[in-house]
Amino acid sequence: MTFTSTNPADFSEIVGTVPAANASDIVEALRRAKKAQAEWAKVPAPARGRVIANVGRLVEKNKESLSRIVTREMGKVYREALGEVQEVVDTCDFFLGEGRRLYGQTVPSEMPKKNLFTFRNPVGSVFIITAGNFPAAVPSWYLVPALLAGNSVVWKPSEFTPVVAKALTSLFHAGGIPKDLLITVVAEGEETFKALDLGLKEGLINKVGFTGSTEVGRKIGAKTGEYIQSACLELGGKNPMVVMPDANLDLALEGALFAGFGTAGQRCTSLGTLWLHESIYDAFLARYSSLVGDAKVGDPFSDVLYGPMISERYLDNHLRHLEMIKPHHHVSGSSALGRITQSNPRSGFVGDPDKGFFAHPTIVAGIKSDDELYYTETFGPLVTVGKFKNLDEAIELSNGHGYGLSSSIYTKDPENVWRFREGISAGMVSINNSTSGAEAHLPFGGNGKSGNGSRQSGIWVLDQFTRWQAMNWDWSNKLQKAQMDTIEIEHNPDFLL
Ligand code: UN1
Numbered sequence: 001m002t003f004t005s006t007n008p009a010d011f012s013e014i015v016g017t018v019p020a021a022n023a024s025d026i027v028e029a030l031r032r033a034k035k036a037q038a039e040w041a042k043v044p045a046p047a048r049g050r051v052i053a054n055v056g057r058l059v060e061k062n063k064e065s066l067s068r069i070v071t072r073e074m075g076k077v078y079r080e081a082l083g084e085v086q087e088v089v090d091t092c093d094f095f096l097g098e099g100r101r102l103y104g105q106t107v108p109s110e111m112p113k114k115n116l117f118t119f120r121n122p123v124g125s126v127f128i129i130t131a132g133n134f135p136a137a138v139p140s141w142y143l144v145p146a147l148l149a150g151n152s153v154v155w156k157p158s159e160f161t162p163v164v165a166k167a168l169t170s171l172f173h174a175g176g177i178p179k180d181l182l183i184t185v186v187a188e189g190e191e192t193f194k195a196l197d198l199g200l201k202e203g204l205i206n207k208v209g210f211t212g213s214t215e216v217g218r219k220i221g222a223k224t225g226e227y228i229q230s231a232c233l234e235l236g237g238k239n240p241m242v243v244m245p246d247a248n249l250d251l252a253l254e255g256a257l258f259a260g261f262g263t264a265g266q267r268c269t270s271l272g273t274l275w276l277h278e279s280i281y282d283a284f285l286a287r288y289s290s291l292v293g294d295a296k297v298g299d300p301f302s303d304v305l306y307g308p309m310i311s312e313r314y315l316d317n318h319l320r321h322l323e324m325i326k327p328h329h330h331v332s333g334s335s336a337l338g339r340i341t342q343s344n345p346r347s348g349f350v351g352d353p354d355k356g357f358f359a360h361p362t363i364v365a366g367i368k369s370d371d372e373l374y375y376t377e378t379f380g381p382l383v384t385v386g387k388f389k390n391l392d393e394a395i396e397l398s399n400g401h402g403y404g405l406s407s408s409i410y411t412k413d414p415e416n417v418w419r420f421r422e423g424i425s426a427g428m429v430s431i432n433n434s435t436s437g438a439e440a441h442l443p444f445g446g447n448g449k450s451g452n453g454s455r456q457s458g459i460w461v462l463d464q465f466t467r468w469q470a471m472n473w474d475w476s477n478k479l480q481k482a483q484m485d486t487i488e489i490e491h492n493p494d495f496l497l
Helices: 022-044 047-062 063-074 078-098 137-148 162-174 189-201 212-227 247-266 281-294 313-321 391-399 414-424 458-465
Strands: 002-005 011-017 106-108 114-121 126-131 152-156 182-184 207-211 231-236 239-243 269-279 330-332 363-367 382-388 404-411 429-432 466-474
Touching: 002 063, 002 162, 011 063, 011 162, 011 313, 022 126, 022 152, 022 182, 022 189, 022 269, 047 063, 047 078, 047 137, 047 269, 047 382, 063 078, 063 162, 078 137, 078 207, 078 458, 114 429, 126 137, 126 189, 137 162, 137 207, 137 458, 162 182, 162 239, 189 212, 207 458, 212 231, 247 269, 247 382, 247 404, 269 281, 281 330, 281 363, 281 382, 313 382, 382 391, 391 414, 404 414, 414 429, 458 466
Parallel strands: 126 152, 126 207, 152 182, 207 231, 239 269, 239 404, 269 382, 363 382, 404 429
Antiparallel strands: 002 011, 106 114, 114 466, 330 363
């Protein structure tokens, strides 16, 4: 069996064909990767860092060609694809130096002639499962630190972006990562889950990393929990953007346009609900609607706000979310709803909409906290808009659905900034900036329905791919008993001046 990957902007174009793995193929790959890990862990970390440096330089050298594959296979606009590949380079640049750090500590002992130390050990073999919306950058957040830290990786990319996965994997191998240390398998969800279960049972998996929906993340979290493991979970979001009346409204409009509709709303950091203060609600909404109404949609290789949905499945999901629009909502942003076709056109569309899976941008205003659209992640070109009276209410509305990935506030008042930062439950907070576009060396991750507190990127992800080992070394040549052979220093507890 094979997967045939087509261009979502022109589904008559085949991007590539890759073999489909079943559960036993994946288990076999897990066995090979496990075997390869022991040798890799013996390679000094600075040398592993140099391999990561090679990979970074190769990705940089192939930036345009890899970005073109990203746009052709996934559909994001070429400028964003270049940014995504740059994020892989940034991740390699950060971790190549980590090969010369991977710091442990020296810690004083409570006893003489005894020394304490900590070491970071690789967890072993890791199984990474990623989504199609960031087919190169998000996988690199797992692959790069996991390999740098001395682990082996079996990677199951999205079945919608296997050609990007193949290309990225070949760059890792060309950079010096041994073939069995990073094995990429393309498989359907059911086979992947079967392999996860079998691999955990056989002791072939020491850590799971998963980026995708909350629904699947819950199942993976439960499965790994059975084996006393906690997966690194990066799940959905319903990211709020709060606009205070004192904000730079032009800036907020620009931010809301990019956050809501960039990547056709298919980032986990995309804007969910735009919360507007009641005093600016009508005027801001009118400007936002006309800005979105005028935006160009279409061929992702031309100058458009966004291109197609990743696949028909993502388009179908978007269509299902449109059914959640209720009579009390006010819809704007385009001349029509749903799929863009020649018979359901979008003015200014660039290209032939019938060739791909394109969707009209949709703004749903008048959102209330008991609406289905309030607590549903829509993952498409759909932004909900609601009204608030004061910052406390805005924070409550921003947290109330239980997601907590990214968030944003537009204001000029530092007091609003600090109150928002303190009150918001999200793992990431933007001030006068889009909800999307996190930099590759800050902790990335969410709380509640967005994740179990695990963080990717920067130094923080090292806690996912290493285990702390504590060592004590007693060189006194006698058995010194901790907490019992204590040292008492004479002092006068009654001393007064
Ligand atoms: C994702 O959608 O899974 O912060 C990741 C951003 C990007 C990464 C998004 N740097 O929008």
